[in-house]
Amino acid sequence: MKPIKFQLTIEHLWGLAALVGIFVFVNTHPIRPHDFWWHITIGREIISTGQIPTIDIYSYTANGQPYPSYQMFWLMEIVLYELFNLGGPALVIFIHSLVICSAYVIIFWICKQLSKSWRIAAFGAIFAAALGLNDWNVRPQGITFLLASLFLLAIYEYRKYRKWGWLAVFPLGMLVWVNSHGTFLIGLVLMGIWLGQTTWDGIQLRNFDENRTTKRLVLTASIIFGITTLTCLINPRGLGIINYIKTLTGNSVVQNLVTEWAPPTFNNLMGTIFLLGLMGGAIVLALSPQRPNIIQIMTFLVFGLLGLKTSRGSVWFGLAMAPILAEHISSIVNQLQTVERRPMNLEGSRTLNIIFAIVIIAMGLLSLPWFKSALPLPQAKAGLVSEETPVQATQVLLKENPTGRVFNSMSFGSYLIWAAYPQYQVFVDPRIELFSEKTWLDYLNISNASVNWETLLNNYEVNILMLSPVEQPALVEAVLESGGWELLYKDTSAFLFRHK
Incomplete structure (x- = not known):
């Protein structure tokens, strides 16, 4: 028997371009100031003290207050700190890129298995990526996208091949998930939908009570769901994790002030992408000659409603729906090709295909963080650490060492926690x-320079201001006009003032 020779075709280039494109995007995305720095600070504290902190010591407005979230992120905070300690921002970004890209490689693979088309699988990966690109900043949440993709892969593979090894993914993955981020409930939702489909399949059989195979499948899915649910309790808070989730999702400050938690609208790019994706998904399911099953209908409804409730649900809708859309788009395409009976040339020139593949792979290699300084990137993508981060302003603050409390832009708080504590505590930071x-x-x-802004600063005994000209332009202007503050430093990202 002759071995099958692999021939690179245009179809393969679609998949390669989509996945390398995601890798390049994440590789060239600098570390933004909002979350990363305070998380690695906690990672450093956990390693140095040998215990997870329980109260805040980094701000003067909430000093001594309990902060349960420390126990929610602890595992990834240690990982991120160790990576930063080992290789700086470049290594952190590279590993983060591998994690994010691996998630979409898995989604691509599932799409390919269901659609039998590299091109449609590429579309599925791009669909999922488009709905998630706003969530790819370096922070503990990054690992959850890979875990969700592994859960989906395990569900699809077990349903198809019935191999018991895939069932281990759920409790083991949940053990990591529940100690890394509060979105672990997404994993249970995915499993719950799978259990619902398995149960429905059994109910549809007339001889369900006598069908041992079907009963065994329902029992297996139920047992592994129960084991995985119990695994959620293996965390520093135990059963208290339930109250944590209730408190966080019901927090009025989080719901009202954090744009990520707001419902999507057509007034911003990511909201528009989600709403168009939601409508497009509904159209595909409606036009498909293949009838959607329970898993597909429930996935669309559950994750569609989640995405409508909060913009943070968009990424989960993309990951969960991409394989479903790939399967139904394949059905639509096959139906159209049957009607038109026009064969498509999917191979192209072998030489050109190889050249294009080399170029695509080279772009991926050139995007590595260690080569970033040589690339002609736009300002928003330049550097390993985002220009929004007040690195120079913080250095001046520590050098000048003015006395008193700091009032800072919220987005600056995270970096100040990392670089300026214990010399200075923050007013607020992204721990909303x-x-x-x-x-x-x-x-x-x-920040909006209201009439009583100076009185409020006096009430907090503030003597230092570190302000963002982008986020607090009115306050920067008011401070400059007041005459009561000395400008110590300014650049495009930060203004540093000391009270005269």
């Missing part, structure tokens, strides 16, 4: 739910 509603209202009034 830590601070009281009054603190946030005062922050907004000061």
Whole structure:
């Protein structure tokens, strides 16, 4: 028997371009200031003290207050800190890119298995990526996309081949998930939908009670769902994790002030992408000659509603729906090809295909963080650390060492926690739910240069201002006009003032 020779075709280039494109995008995305720095600070504290902190010590407005989220992210905080300690921002970005890209490689593979088409699989990966690209900043959540993809792969593979090894993915994956991020419930939702489909398949059989195979499948899915649910309790909070989720999702400050938690609208790019994706998904399911099954209908409804409720649900809709859309698009395409009976040339020139593949792979290699300084990237993509991060302003702050408390832009708080503590504590930072509603209202009034902004600063005994000209332009202008503040430093990202 002659061995099958692999021939690179245009079809393969679609898949390669889609996946390398995702890799390049994440590789060239700098570390933004909002979340990364405070997370690695906690990772450093956990390693140095040997225990997970329980209260805040990094701000003066919530000092001593309990912060349960430390126990939610601890595993990935250690990982991120160790990576940063080992190889700096470049290694962190590279590993983060591998994690994110691996998630979409898995989605691509599932799409390919269901559609039997590299081109449609590429579309599925791009669909999922488009709905998630706003969530790819370096932070603990990154690992959850890979875990969700593994859950989906295990569900599809077990349903097809019935191999018991895939069932181990669920409890083992959940053990990592529940100690890394609060979205672990997504894993249970995916499993619950699978259990619902398995049960429905059994009910549809007339001889369900006598069909041992079907009963065994339902029992197996139920047992592994139960084991995985119990695995959720293997975390520092135990059963308390349930109250944590309730508190976080019901926090009025988080719901009202964080744009990521707001419902999607056509007023911004990511909201538009999600709403178009939702409508497009509905159209594909409606036009498909293949009838959607329970898993597909429930996935569309559950994750569609999640995405409509909060913009943070968009990425999960993309990951869960991509394989489903790939399968139904394949059915539509096959029907059209049967009607038109026009063969498509999917191979192209072998030489050109190889050249294009080399170029695509070379682009992926050139995008590695260690080569980034040599690339002609736009300012928003330049550097390993985002230009929004007040690196130079913080260095000046530590050098000048003015006395007093700092009022800082919220987005600067994370980096100040990393670089300026214990010399300085922050006013607020991206740990949104830590601070009281009054603190946030005062922050907004000061940042918007309300009539009483100086009185509010005096009430907090603030003597130093580190402001963002992008996020707080009114306050920067008011401070410059007041005459009561000395400008110590300014650049495109930050203004640093000391009270005269």
